[in-house]
Amino acid sequence: MLIRQGGDLTENDVTPRGIYLRRREFMTGVAGAGLALAAGPASAIALRGEPSRYSTDEEKTSKDNVTGYNNYYEFGVDKSDPARNAGALTTSPWTVKIDGECDKPGTYDLGDFLRGNTLQERIYRLRCVEGWSMVIPWLGVPLADLLKPYGPTSKAKYVAFETLERPSEMIGQRRSVLYWPYREGLRMDEAMNPLTIMAVGLYGETLPNQNGAPMRLVVPWKYGFKSIKSIVRISFTEKQPPTAWNRSAAREYGFYSNVNPEVDHPRWSQATERRIGEFRRRPTLMFNGYGEQVASMYRGMDLRKFF
Amino acid sequence: MDRKARERIVYAAVWLACLAPLLWLAWRGYAGELGANPIEAVIRKLGVWGLRLLLVGLAISPAARILRQPRLIRFRRTVGLFAFSYILLHLSTYIGVDQFFDWAAIGKDILKRPYITIGMAAFLLLTPLAATSFNGAVRRLGPKRWRRLHQLIYLIVPMGVVHYYLLVKADHRPPLIYGGIVAALLGWRLWAARKSA
Numbered sequence: 001m002l003i004r005q006g007g008d009l010t011e012n013d014v015t016p017r018g019i020y021l022r023r024r025e026f027m028t029g030v031a032g033a034g035l036a037l038a039a040g041p042a043s044a045i046a047l048r049g050e051p052s053r054y055s056t057d058e059e060k061t062s063k064d065n066v067t068g069y070n071n072y073y074e075f076g077v078d079k080s081d082p083a084r085n086a087g088a089l090t091t092s093p094w095t096v097k098i099d100g101e102c103d104k105p106g107t108y109d110l111g112d113f114l115r116g117n118t119l120q121e122r123i124y125r126l127r128c129v130e131g132w133s134m135v136i137p138w139l140g141v142p143l144a145d146l147l148k149p150y151g152p153t154s155k156a157k158y159v160a161f162e163t164l165e166r167p168s169e170m171i172g173q174r175r176s177v178l179y180w181p182y183r184e185g186l187r188m189d190e191a192m193n194p195l196t197i198m199a200v201g202l203y204g205e206t207l208p209n210q211n212g213a214p215m216r217l218v219v220p221w222k223y224g225f226k227s228i229k230s231i232v233r234i235s236f237t238e239k240q241p242p243t244a245w246n247r248s249a250a251r252e253y254g255f256y257s258n259v260n261p262e263v264d265h266p267r268w269s270q271a272t273e274r275r276i277g278e279f280r281r282r283p284t285l286m287f288n289g290y291g292e293q294v295a296s297m298y299r300g301m302d303l304r305k306f307f
Numbered sequence: 308m309d310r311k312a313r314e315r316i317v318y319a320a321v322w323l324a325c326l327a328p329l330l331w332l333a334w335r336g337y338a339g340e341l342g343a344n345p346i347e348a349v350i351r352k353l354g355v356w357g358l359r360l361l362l363v364g365l366a367i368s369p370a371a372r373i374l375r376q377p378r379l380i381r382f383r384r385t386v387g388l389f390a391f392s393y394i395l396l397h398l399s400t401y402i403g404v405d406q407f408f409d410w411a412a413i414g415k416d417i418l419k420r421p422y423i424t425i426g427m428a429a430f431l432l433l434t435p436l437a438a439t440s441f442n443g444a445v446r447r448l449g450p451k452r453w454r455r456l457h458q459l460i461y462l463i464v465p466m467g468v469v470h471y472y473l474l475v476k477a478d479h480r481p482p483l484i485y486g487g488i489v490a491a492l493l494g495w496r497l498w499a500a501r502k503s504a
């Protein structure tokens with residue numbers, strides 16, 4: 001259960017020029033100003049983000065459904081499992097390891113990793129490979145802004161991501177349903193696309209654990225499993241990195257996994273989807289409706305081959 | 308209490324047990340407790356209860372033999388018909404609610420999705436069994452042919468398990484458990500047949 005507290009911090013989040021992410025340094029005892037992103041497991045802290053032109057004005061999926069219907073196999077395979085089991089995860093302290101083809105590899109505290117970036121609200125469609133979709137108001141930072149300071153070299157062609165592996169708290173990892181830790185990856189241009197964000201919150205609060213606290217990727221033109229949760233490692237690589245679902249079933253889950261109504265998954269038609277909360281299926285849009293921002297990255301590629 | 312009254316009570320209890328999952332599902336739906344994707348939840352619950360009742364149906368004759376209660380056999384038809392009803396509702400929910408009678412999409416699903424192909428085949432094979440489960444049919448077909456026809460169930464239930472196995476994304480344990488139970492129930496028959504031969 002999520003107990004809402006810390007509403008008193010809202011005033012601190014908003015400055016006239018924008019909204020900054022900072023870290024309340026209660027772990028180190030330093031009396032820093034700002035807000036706790038990495039708070040205790042049972043607390044959600046209010047966040048505010050600047051509106052974005054990339055947001056959709058479609059009706060949002062209810063918060064109950066966004067936080068109660070999740071695919072997060074680290075906490076169980078049933079979609080109600082994460083909400084039940086993810087409370088056990090300790091998200092503070094949290095570090096992220098940056099390595100591979102870059103100038104400044106190292107292990108960074110979450111607060112340092114995010115510091116100085118303006119939080120934005122991005123209301124995105126999310127399309128799951130299973131044929132359902134949601135509209136979610138994320139709070140996050142463009143991934144490009146977070147990654148550039150580490151100086152990816154000219155050899156960095158891809159970015160690989162890794163989820164925490166901690167079976168003592170992530171009970172789904174006690175069985176090898178997938179290869180743990182969960183891994184995902186993007187091509188460099190995809191990672192740098194302005195639509196790609198690192199989310200730290202949703203619905204005006206820090207992320208609930210079942211949604212990938214304390215930070216997760218959101219890549220809205222790809223099937224949901226590409227948007228890896230609870231990230232502890234980011235690597236710049238020259239070669240296309242292995243990804244969890246692709247290793248599990250290569251024929252079904254490609255590296256790109258762009259939302260594409262014309263390329264079916266062997267088990268599900270991808271032509272239509274059910275928007276959670278609606279009765280009738282609706283047609284699925286190419287690139288989940290984000291073609292204007294992303295289609296040019298795939299020009300000349302056979303999207304049936306590179307599915 | 309005379310025998311007839313007792314028999315009626317036992318039948319009512321079997322009926323109620325078979326109906327309970329459906330009533331429970333209807334109640335949960337009415338109370339809005341089927342979660343964010345109630346249509347998916349209903350399809351899955353109906354499917355899994357259809358499969359469970361098929362397993363119960365398969366377990367009746369071994370149980371009757373092992374427990375020396377031959378009269379248990381009389382419940383086989385009731386259980387089988389309930390299994391068929393759950394699967395019919397399962398299929399109807401898929402066609403009428405999930406796909407909303409989009410016959411083109413349904414046709415494509417049947418041809419292109421192996422789990423739907425095999426589910427559909429299992430359903431089509433099950434239908435003549437349900438249709439010939441009244442006493443008159445036994446008479447009309449003759450007991451031998453009737454039995455031959457109803458032996459199709461040994462094929463249908465494994466097909467239901469394969470359908471389940473194919474639709475699971477990563478955690479294959481539940482369909483494998485059902486598969487193990489089916490293997491045990493069918494294996495027992497082989498063993499019993501060989502012993503009496």
Ligand code: HEM
Pocket residue numbers: 347350351352354355356357358394397398401423426427428429430433463466467468470471474
């Ligand atoms: C003997 C016949 C059948 C049996 C025993 C059966 C059983 C099952 C079972 C056990 C499940 C999984 C439930 C769960 O995940 O908890 C399932 C799911 C499903 N079945 Fe069937 N089924 C049969 C026939 C059919 C037919 C004829 C169709 C449609 C043409 C169908 C369509 C589906 C669909 C769409 C799902 C849900 C898949 C998903 O949610 O991803 N089934 N069925």
